[in-house]
Amino acid sequence: MTVVNRSVLPIRSQEDIVRVRQATRESAVAQGFSLVDQTKLVTAASELARNTLDYGGGGEVEITRLSEPPRRGVRLVFSDKGPGIADIALALTDGFTSGGGLGLGLSGAKRLSNDFSIESKPGEGTQVTIARWR
Amino acid sequence: MEKIPILKMGRFLLVTVQVDMHDQLAMQLQEDLTERIVAARARGVLIDISSLEVVDSFIGRMISNIAAMARVLDAETVVVGIQPAVAITLVELGLSLEGVRTALNVDRGMALLQERLADEQR
Numbered sequence: 001m002t003v004v005n006r007s008v009l010p011i012r013s014q015e016d017i018v019r020v021r022q023a024t025r026e027s028a029v030a031q032g033f034s035l036v037d038q039t040k041l042v043t044a045a046s047e048l049a050r051n052t053l054d055y056g057g058g059g060e061v062e063i064t065r066l067s068e069p070p071r072r073g074v075r076l077v078f079s080d081k082g083p084g085i086a087d088i089a090l091a092l093t094d095g096f097t098s099g100g101g102l103g104l105g106l107s108g109a110k111r112l113s114n115d116f117s118i119e120s121k122p123g124e125g126t127q128v129t130i131a132r133w134r
Numbered sequence: 135m136e137k138i139p140i141l142k143m144g145r146f147l148l149v150t151v152q153v154d155m156h157d158q159l160a161m162q163l164q165e166d167l168t169e170r171i172v173a174a175r176a177r178g179v180l181i182d183i184s185s186l187e188v189v190d191s192f193i194g195r196m197i198s199n200i201a202a203m204a205r206v207l208d209a210e211t212v213v214v215g216i217q218p219a220v221a222i223t224l225v226e227l228g229l230s231l232e233g234v235r236t237a238l239n240v241d242r243g244m245a246l247l248q249e250r251l252a253d254e255q256r
Binding site for chain 2: 017038094
């Protein structure tokens with residue numbers, strides 16, 4: 001697996017969520033994703049960026065374009081140093097929310113991605129990694 | 135401050151969302167629309183989202199909220215112009231936009247609103 005391009009964006013404000021969507025779209029286009037695949041990845045990125053801001057108290061995303069012939073992908077790693085998630089299985093349940101949302105952010109982002117993993121330690125923070133391939 | 139314009143056309147309000155909205159802008163639209171429904175005594179709201187390339191759960195919730203608030207204020211909401219890729223993503227995300235009427239384009243959305251008004255006056 002080769003890294004084609006890597007960039008890191010801060011997630012500190014609502015405007016940053018918009019910028020994460022735009023940067024994710026750029027990477028998906030550069031990797032030759034179809035419009036549907038672009039939309040799925042950008043939507044997943046939007047959900048996770050909002051989680052990073054709202055629940056993690058802000059953080060960053062690392063956007064990486066990957067090449068693993070014959071396939072090409074985009075990997076997104078969202079990290080925060082927030083309170084962490086005590087029960088990951090519960091947090092991944094549709095409709096579960098600890099905030100005021102619909103509870104679709106994490107579970108929805110998982111469905112919209114090909115690869116999904118989450119690491120979290122209460123009191124230390126959360127790291128969510130997703131990837132989509134074409 | 136940045137705002138999304140709301141146009142009045144007869145008894146209806148028209149909103150065309152053309153920017154990639156940040157959350158506060160979406161919240162502002164929700165507030166502005168409810169105020170305008172009352173001030174204009176509007177009976178219908180048409181929201182054109184054909185320029186939106188992404189509808190995530192936050193925007194989806196905002197659309198559902200607008201429809202619910204409008205209903206309480208005796209106005210019908212129709213959302214038009216959802217892009218095919220957005221529709222596919224919405225369903226996979228788990229959002230069904232319950233309680234929101236949709237139409238393929240502005241013409242059909244307007245026709246829907248007019249029919250409803252005509253039915254009432256009959």
